[in-house]
Amino acid sequence: MNGTRVLVLNSGSSSLKYQLLDMADGSRLASGLVERIGEGPVADHTAALSKVSEELAAQGLGLDSPELAAVGHRVVHGGTRFTEPTLITDEVVAEIEKLVPLAPLHNPANITGIKVARELRPDLPQVAVFDTAFHSTMPESAARYAIDTEVADAHGVRRYGFHGTSHAYVSRATAELLGKDLAEVNTIVLHLGNGASASAVRGGVCVDTSMGLTPLEGLVMGTRSGDLDPAVVFHLARVGGLSTDEIDALLNKRSGLIGLCGDNDMREITRRMDEGDEAARLAFEVYIHRLRKYIGAYTAVLGRVDAIAFTAGVGENAAHVREAALRDLSALGIVVDGERNAVRGGSARLISADDSRVAVAVVPTDEELEIANEAYALVNA
Template sequence: MSNSYVLVINSGSSSLKFAVIDSNSGDALVSGIGECFGLPEAAISWKYDGEKTEESIPAGGNHHQYAFERIVKLLDDLNLTEKFVAIGHRVVAGGESFKGTVRVDEAVVAEIDRLAELAPLHNKANADGMRAAMAVFPSLPQFAIFDTAFHQTMPAKAFTYALPHELYDDYKIRRYGAHGTSHFFVSREAAKMLDKPAEKTNLITVHLGNGASITAVKDGQSVDTSMGLTPLAGLMMGTRCGDLDPSVIEFLIRKGWDSEKIFETLNKKSGFLGVSGLTSDARGIMDAVDAGNERAKLAFEVFTYRVAKYIGSYLVALDSLDAIVFTGGIGENSLPIRSEILNNLKILGFVEDAEANADARFGKSGVIAYSELLGAQAIVIPTNEELVIAQDCVNLL
């Protein structure tokens, strides 16, 4: 297809990311984000032709709707509306209903809405983004790309919870995972760097950002992942607690907490923010560590320790290891966090190349450590979920 531009939309709980992507080259004609929705500092910014523009979003009203309408006007003003041939929507939770990319219609949107019980912070916003796009671009084909799809290859021993089996039969309670688009992309890029076929490559992919997850990739397929029924499980994150003794919930109920307060706390007030008492942003945590803040140091230590523990445990899922792959905003850019994770993996023989680790940041890939014991590398690869989404759309067209 000669014209291969796709409008990619990632509608989140408090943000709306967008880009017009060339599915052949991966280049973005324009990209931007509306963020901090619901807060006084809500704003929308975009990059076009090397220049960045930022505008504040007026207080009050529906910030998602305002941002989408502003994006449409921007695309019209830049004469880009006629260039894209499809719209691709990132969706967090597909449950067992969606095992791959599907074309969007009203029934698909309704099912994505229903599956919000698996991703309460995300799926409602994903569905709202689709409805808005369908209203403005009714004749354009639109596709939903699911974060859970890559993990559909997990064996039952990995996705099954040790609960009465009727809970799976009746409610499909199981591990689904998330960030699958990112884990898929970096696993394929890692295979290229290693000069191996993807189907013969064994990796542990480590997506670290405000949301964070780890995946064991065996022969190119996901065989285990850290997020669970919802994106709350697994690693400590920006505001999410990660793995937790379920009795903590029972304990808080006995203390008079209701379910809304409990899950508001676990989803939005925990993680980096909860442990440090300062911020959910890893950059702010590291600034506070440098300033001597003990709670920030504790947050740093809890996070890096948990990541290393998961990496170690996922060796069980693999016959051999070719590489650990770091990606995501933190994984791609935070030198001290990567260094501490590698330091926690000394028993596996990983020796950091400090200079290479310092170089592999801000959009650059690179090998940052090697283990003679395992014959494995540690690699940094910037993720590109938008390219995967664009390519899926064009392939299905």
């Protein structure tokens, strides 16, 4: 195969993100976002991808280019069926459709993007890269919930984890930053965006992660509650009279930071804290408390931690979040250098003090590059 370009598609219910990368050097040739699909001039995903094709063609990068080696598709949920990048066939699409109950908000849109792209370029290899795949290496002791095994197996109830492409990319980039072989490095990756997750990665292999059956479990997020006593759901239904759908909306869309203080933007919460807003301060403290709990837990899971890596919007840009999360953890070998932490930058960098046994890094994530790398490697295998 002579082509070195990969088109990465992230198809949402009403949006289509794309990037065109040249795998010869990892460079970005084009990127963009088509929004409000189903409204106005962009009637559906076919129209959206046609728009993408037109935009690329205008730059001399058309979808018909012989330089295009593959299309890489982000798919949120692969269940236990898909644990690595997969060449898309009719049978694969059918299997992904079976997983829709596990990701009803995401997988249908991902499938639509796949079908439309295959119609436009049926001759081109297309690869599904799954958010859950990186976490499929978790041992059963980490992946299993302690409920009746027959019930769990019948309904696919287990911990899958998400943000896998980010955790894979960042754990590898952290080892590169340290100048060490990936197999030698144990890393706690903290993907802190509006959605947030932590992972414990031993030698490049995920052994635990904070999200579970769905992206609701784990850290406090922008609008999601994170960890919660399951009986809260029963209480809200029995005492509060809320329906299942109402509780779902509450925990996913009206909880987390926005539920605690009415804002889910860390910059706005910080501004409010600086002005003495107590609700904003409590939201921040709850957020940090949960984050510190997971750092401690994953230190125990890994036994030896070589690096802690912060990534995504909050992780990469909010120095005060990083400082608060790791404050007074010298007993664990973690010491942040205040001046290094305060420096903003767009590249991977160390912010730990010289005497810190554990390296602390800020590593910008690149999920599109990870998807492109995995897709390109598969079609050239």
